Amino acid sequence: MKNRITDYIIEKIIFLCGIIAIVFVILIFGFLLKEGFAFFKEYGLFSFIFGKYWYPSSNPASYGVFSLIIGSLLVTLGATLIAVPLGVATALFISELAPKGIRDILKSIVELMAAIPSVVLGFVGMVTLVPLVRSVLDIPTGLTAFSGSIVLGFMALPTIVSISEDAIRSVPWQYKEGAYALGATKWQTIRRIVLRAAMPGIIAAVMLGIGRVIGETMAVLMVTGNATAIPTSIFDPVRTLTATIAAEMGETVRGGLHYRALFAIGLVLFSITFMINFIADLFLNKNTKKR
């Protein structure tokens, strides 16, 4: 009898832990919403989203998030353009072409890359890449959206490579045999059959990579120059949504308008990444259901 009671209690505890993920998602969203709404009420949703200037310390302060969104999009776009072709090509090389011994080494190196903390990459980018960008392109500062794109592109690579590689490897071998039987070369098979069959998984990989790039904070804070003006080209300094929160939260008055404005930015980030992950999840499910 005593056993049955402990079993019952333990199973209830396990159930509570099971639903805790839901609780936290709701708590986080609710909290951002609460602080964000308090801010919108005081400052206005429209002037927040479409306001061009983010000058929290001027008088009167202005909290236009538009330039920060542009900054985030610019860096993300650059990083995606770098990471997607390189990542998919590497995934193809690892899963289809590399000899078995090399394959494991390459996979470990990609895993190694995912393990390097972003603040370390930010620092190395600051002392090597930033001066290089400045001298090669002959621009006044190397702290630009371009440098940020390169660093972030490399941070997105492990995600893109490993998830695409899974998708490519899970293409049934019968597909390939069929193509070979028709006289296709190995490359024709990869390009026309394997890539196409693995496409949902590759799209999911790209989405998750983009999600990682948008949310990345420390490296981007250290190499993009933190200028809150709207950039005119990718070689201008920019500031992203994440970097703004990280750079300014320390100097705000807790509970003040500036503090709440940063929570409103958090709400914007939460919504963007929520959508991206939702879409990625749809594609991942599509990939597994087909088999």
Next chain:
Amino acid sequence: MNFNLSPNLSQKIAYTLLAMATIIVIVPVLTVIVIIIKNGWSVLSWEFLTTMPTDGMRAGGILPAIIGTLAIVSCAICITLPVGVCAAIYLNEYAKDNLLTRIIKLAIVNLAGIPSVVYGLFGLGIFVMLLGFGVSIIAGALTLSIMELPVIITTAQGALKSVPYQFREASWSLGVSKWQTIRRVVLPNALPGIMTGAILSISRISGETAPILFTAAAFYVPHLPQSLFDQVMALPYHLYIISTQIPNMPKNIIFATALVLLLMVLSMSLIAIIARLYFRKIRKW
């Protein structure tokens, strides 16, 4: 390709491009590691690891930052591991294929995708302000533990799933209850996988900066932490401030700090990888 290349030639070109892309991906990783080791190695010493920083952090060691990170991370893993494993047990052993389970899975995916700086905001709002813990080890640890929860749940679930179903059936047929079966049969067999996941998580959260930025980390504390409610210095945050906020900071000290952080993170990843290979070898099924 519309211009007439023979299939063999286009295959050769494509293979070369793929190999080049792989080289472009691999070389920077190794370069980053080599640069840090080369520049940081000369400063690295027992003294550097075990003394307090001096001269506005421009000299001396990084002991308080190491201690602070160890304190935050060990606290965080103690909180997140039991909760995450229980959640994985629920999902793998108890949950039926219904709406609730689907919502839980969606929640886990989205929790994993929330940017780390947003966790920092949440931790600041809930633990530092609302619950009144202040900027402290415990507030930072709680923030990190929520952030790491989806990873722990996913890896633990994988470990539970790899235990053959027959093990459970054999136990049930002996009249053992469901929970006793999980405790005596399933969990011991899943333990290696769970521990490997836990070590990887420790490695990952040791390097996180954004979540502890406003919840635990301090610019400089002249003494070692006394309680869970103390502010602490932390290694990743220390690296951030000495590389951006302190003028005339000697470069080799920054590199050495980066090297310590890197060694900490990579050695744990390495232990996890080796453990995974070892347990796979000795597995009984």
